[in-house]
Amino acid sequence: MTNGNRLEELRDSIDAIDDKLLELLNSRAELAVQVGKYKSGNPSEFYVPSREKQIYTRLLRENPGPIPDEAVRAIFREIISACLNLEQPLTIAFLGPEATFTHIASMEHFGQSARYLASPSIRDVFSEVDRGRAHYGVAPIENSTEGVVNYTLDCLVETDLSICAEIELGITHHLMSTSGKMENVKRVYSHPHAIAQCRQWLELNLPDVELVDITSTARAAEIASDNDDAAAICSELAGKLYSLVPVMRKIEDKTNNFTRFIVVGKTRTKRSGNDKTSVVFGLSHAVGSLYHALEIISKFRINMTKIESRPSKIKAWEYLFHVDLEGHREDENVAAALKMLEERSLFMKILGSYPKSIQSAKGE
Numbered sequence: 001m002t003n004g005n006r007l008e009e010l011r012d013s014i015d016a017i018d019d020k021l022l023e024l025l026n027s028r029a030e031l032a033v034q035v036g037k038y039k040s041g042n043p044s045e046f047y048v049p050s051r052e053k054q055i056y057t058r059l060l061r062e063n064p065g066p067i068p069d070e071a072v073r074a075i076f077r078e079i080i081s082a083c084l085n086l087e088q089p090l091t092i093a094f095l096g097p098e099a100t101f102t103h104i105a106s107m108e109h110f111g112q113s114a115r116y117l118a119s120p121s122i123r124d125v126f127s128e129v130d131r132g133r134a135h136y137g138v139a140p141i142e143n144s145t146e147g148v149v150n151y152t153l154d155c156l157v158e159t160d161l162s163i164c165a166e167i168e169l170g171i172t173h174h175l176m177s178t179s180g181k182m183e184n185v186k187r188v189y190s191h192p193h194a195i196a197q198c199r200q201w202l203e204l205n206l207p208d209v210e211l212v213d214i215t216s217t218a219r220a221a222e223i224a225s226d227n228d229d230a231a232a233i234c235s236e237l238a239g240k241l242y243s244l245v246p247v248m249r250k251i252e253d254k255t256n257n258f259t260r261f262i263v264v265g266k267t268r269t270k271r272s273g274n275d276k277t278s279v280v281f282g283l284s285h286a287v288g289s290l291y292h293a294l295e296i297i298s299k300f301r302i303n304m305t306k307i308e309s310r311p312s313k314i315k316a317w318e319y320l321f322h323v324d325l326e327g328h329r330e331d332e333n334v335a336a337a338l339k340m341l342e343e344r345s346l347f348m349k350i351l352g353s354y355p356k357s358i359q360s361a362k363g364e
């Protein structure tokens with residue numbers, strides 16, 4: 001057989017598999033629509049993060065390769081996104097403008113079939129969901145280098161929305177400009193967190209340039225697109241959106257740089273079997289009150305993954321404690337611990353139980 005014939009034969013086999021895949025995808029979509037008919041009709045009940053987490057966990061456990069896990073996740077993200085969209089088109093509010101890392105995280109989670117609504121502030125993300133203009137909202141909550149996003153913690157306390165899911169995204173920063181030439185860069189624009197995450201690289205490579213804080217990495221890219229002597233620290237997506245080219249790629253000081261985002265909505269997420277619970281509580285000013293509160297968590301053998309304190313905003317020097325626990329609020333030990341914690345606190349609110357994130361590849 002000639003090489004040409006063999007090549008044709010292989011491509012014919014690929015065509016035959018694609019036909020089968022397409023048929024199977026459509027059968028899957030029809031089943032998803034049928035599942036949708038069993039839901040109550042309330043638009044916020046169609047997206048089921050616990051079920052999605054179970055699907056990914058099973059597929060990644062059983063993936064024999066050679067397709068890498070990351071690609072399996074991306075492919076199924078879009079399949080699920082398209083199926084969900086047939087059941088109920090979803091609108092997702094995110095901290096904008098377009099091409100921010102929150103936008104990238106939202107698309108990684110909800111896929112291309114959802115509709116996205118850029119919101120100018122974290123408070124607006126919450127209010128779009130509260131008022132029903134979006135089904136869910138996505139906001140950053142914590143960066144592995146810069147720490148928590150206080151504004152998101154405060155919005156969680158002040159509104160009635162719950163955390164339905166979390167998204168973890170690896171963050172990579174690029175220095176991008178209209179020319180891509182280092183010698184043209186006299187000013188660098190970016191969000192203060194991004195500038196902080198690239199501080200050492202900037203001191204070493206651009207010690208004399210002016211650093212200008214901007215409200216978002218995407219807005220920084222837009223400004224750099226109008227100024228030939230400026231550059232932005234931003235994602236590849238933001239740079240491309242404003243026709244910038246890289247001066248230098250991957251300039252963050254720590255390669256292990258992740259941001260955690262939360263999905264907020266009006267529904268409670270069911271158990272997936274591998275969940276987290278976020279809770280906030282306030283305590284009296286008494287000796288050992290925090291110690292005794294945390295003792296409850298340890299007594300029920302619950303792993304605490306995070307603790308943060310925020311001013312209560314009611315009385316000076318009184319604090320609210322934000323704690324993340326492993327487990328779901330419906331797990332027996334978590335339910336018992338939360339009940340006891342509530343009895344011993346001045347105030348307690350469960351912010352949500354949701355599936356632990358599957359760490360994603362770099363958000364570029």
Ligand SMILES: C=C(O[C@@H]1C=C(C(=O)O)C=C[C@H]1O)C(=O)O
Nearest residue numbers: 032035046047048051080083084
């Ligand atoms: C089909 C369902 O609805 C949605 C779509 C899913 C899918 O395509 O597999 C999974 C969970 C839901 O977000 C379901 O609830 O099972």
